[in-house]
Amino acid sequence: TQLLEQSPQFLSIQEGENLTVYCNSSSVFSSLQWYRQEPGEGPVLLVTVVTGGEVKKLKRLTFQFGDARKDSSLHITAAQTGDTGLYLCAGWNSGNTPLVFGKGTRLSVIA
Amino acid sequence: EAQVTQNPRYLITVTGKKLTVTCSQNMNHEYMSWYRQDPGLGLRQIYYSMNVEVTDKGDVPEGYKVSRKEKRNFPLILESPSPNQTSLYFCASSLQVLTGELFFGEGSRLTVL
Numbered sequence: 001t002q003l004l005e006q007s008p009q010f011l012s013i014q015e016g017e018n019l020t021v022y023c024n025s026s027s028v029f030s031s032l033q034w035y036r037q038e039p040g041e042g043p044v045l046l047v048t049v050v051t052g053g054e055v056k057k058l059k060r061l062t063f064q065f066g067d068a069r070k071d072s073s074l075h076i077t078a079a080q081t082g083d084t085g086l087y088l089c090a091g092w093n094s095g096n097t098p099l100v101f102g103k104g105t106r107l108s109v110i111a
Numbered sequence: 112e113a114q115v116t117q118n119p120r121y122l123i124t125v126t127g128k129k130l131t132v133t134c135s136q137n138m139n140h141e142y143m144s145w146y147r148q149d150p151g152l153g154l155r156q157i158y159y160s161m162n163v164e165v166t167d168k169g170d171v172p173e174g175y176k177v178s179r180k181e182k183r184n185f186p187l188i189l190e191s192p193s194p195n196q197t198s199l200y201f202c203a204s205s206l207q208v209l210t211g212e213l214f215f216g217e218g219s220r221l222t223v224l
Contacts, residue, residue: 030209042115042201042215043154050210088154092209096161098144098169099205099213103153 004102012108021105023089024071032072037086079109117216132187134202142205143185147198192223
């Protein structure tokens with residue numbers, strides 16, 4: 001199974017600060033996805049990136065796929081308390097293998 | 112409404128008493144998967160299915176069985192539950208692999224005494 005390593009595991013910041021979380025692997029992925037999970041609920045997709053070097057923006061969230069398609073980052077600008085949650089990266093390796101998840105980064109934004 | 116439905120949402124049972132967690136999706140998705148989520152261990156895949164009658168083991172299949180007789184249903188069977196199977200379980204489905212969004216059910220919290 002291809003591994004996705006996420007860092008940091010935990011992050012606690014003040015409202016208004018910027019942050020970046022990382023998702024790294026030694027394997028190449030056809031695509032990478034980021035999900036956010038809130039307590040008591042299932043994860044919900046934020047974005048899918050498929051092209052090496054691709055950058056996608058979702059309001060204050062910026063996602064980047066590494067040039068070699070082995071890593072990805074999520075940058076949040078001016079974090080808000082509503083950004084609190086568990087952020088999971090997941091990768092599709094090929095059409096014959098299942099979606100692989102990282103262990104997640106648990107973000108806490110304090111007012 | 113497009114959704115993945117799991118039942119039961121909560122269950123407390125005893126060691127050895129067979130149980131089934133049902134999962135149904137109404138989106139005609141081909142790919143379905145079961146995960147368990149434990150503190151510090153993230154989402155771990157139990158079994159997945161690329162299509163009807165096709166199932167494969169994930170990372171932690173021991174103690175579990177699945178079947179995919181119809182496209183919409185993907186039940187998870189615990190033949191003889193043990194306390195180490197106490198966990199939060201999620202079923203998920205996707206229209207396609209490689210780029211498809213994974214839709215998750217609301218989760219089933221299982222406690223085995």
